[in-house]
Amino acid sequence: MSRVFFVAVAAALALPVLALAALVGQQEMRLAHARILSVPLTGYDPRDLLQGHYILAQFDWSWEREPAAELYGGTDGALCVLNDAPRPRVRFLRGWKAGDRTDSDCTLIVVGMARLGPPRFAPRGLDDGYGLVRFYVPEERAGELEKLMRDRPGALTADLAVRSDGGAAIKALRVDGNVLGR
């Protein structure tokens, strides 16, 4: 057996392990250099084939005014966060792209898509296509969390890690302020 083939087999076997470790590293990097924005969630218990149970929720923003979005489909842009407590006060910047000027009163920019009926906004990469976001939750608590989201709005919050380019990732899901599952 040739040395090249030997090395190729070793490399092919190392590839998945290294790639998975790199994926973990990449996600940790994304979270480490981001600012955290806590957003309440409003609200079923479906299951994803690979990742298990999830709840489907939308971010409960405090809109300064209704976003100037298309009635059908969504409108790309960004959310200008005016202040972040207790519920982020926000304004939609229609068509905003990285590098565009932002309003002076914006403390943070989150890139994504706004929709109407009811007005909602989901960051790019988190949007399920309808302005909703999936949160993977423990199997035995999925029903309870779903009910909690309906009965006590604001009890469930998400920590959004927002990078300087406006990209966002979910850092944690909290129940009454306590981090769930991390």
Added chain:
Amino acid sequence: MAIVIAEHFTRRWQAAGLIDDNLAARIVAWEAAHRRPVFLWAVAGMGALALSLGIMAIVGANWESIPAWLKLAVDLGLNAACAVAVFVFWRRGWPWRRELAALLLFGLVLSGIALIGQVYQLQSEPWRALVLWLALGTPFLALTAYSRLTGTIWLIAAVTTWFVADAPLLEYHGSLWSIGRELLQSYVAACAMIVIAILRSLWDPARGQGEFMSRLAWAGLIATCTLAVAFDWISPRDGETPVEPILLAAAVSVPAAVALWLGGARNERTILLALLASSLLTWSLGLLVAPMRGLSGDLLRALLFIFYWTGIGAVAATAGRRGLFGLAFAMIGVRLLILYFEAIGGLTATGLGLIGGGVLCLLLAAAGWRMARVVPRRARGAVT
């Protein structure tokens, strides 16, 4: 099971005086020494599959009591340990263990991707996870796993990924996939698998695996073309013509034809190329006659079906594949019977149709019996 069947036939031939006691004993001993435990392979394969699915289900349960870092560390550790096991088994030349460990690693990689997606709440579409899984799993499977079982599982994984990834395909060029999308996806997948299987069979250690994958790919292609002319289930919108899908099908048939010509078995090249061409023709005509409804449409589809399976029967007869020849005959018989029912109505007519269809099937069976006798057996080596 194989040894039991071999012993059964050996005893039968011994009782008929065709072979003597000494030869019978030698045959049974040889079979025992060279047995291929297909059932054990199947059970072991199911075990590896169940293990992988079990790990995936545990990941899916999303245990909140275990910290995320610990879950990720255990998962990475399991992947690393399994990769080392595959390497050791491959180095020592232990085929059973190597194949099963490789399958287990294949499953663990998918579990790892799912776990990372869950822990970091990643929202990407399932097809992205499946593409990443194939990209990470294919290299080590290609280099270390040569069994038919592994080849079949990889093929199922690849085809599943291809079908799950229909959303980006529709986004990329929606009109291309608007008529008979599933049929086009199946046709493209089958042609791609024919190429992959032929390339795989060029490498000596994986020859058997490649040849088996090739059979599966051909079965997929024939099933796709059969479905294209079996029913009136494709519903194109008014004025839509399937020119783009037919052009794409023709384009993907070219690499399959080149692979067949350059890498296929020399004695089967011409007939397989003829089968590929007739498959493309049948598939395309199936799409072209899709808008036709009523009796004329049913008759046209039935004729295409019968022509296609007649061609398969002819290929099978030329190649000496009696099983496929018999299947072609049965398919034509069933289609003719269905045609009878499609063409008639009312109870008396149904009764007459049943009698006519029954007679037709009996005549076909008699003709098939005679023709099967004249189909030569496929040459397989010393014993034919």
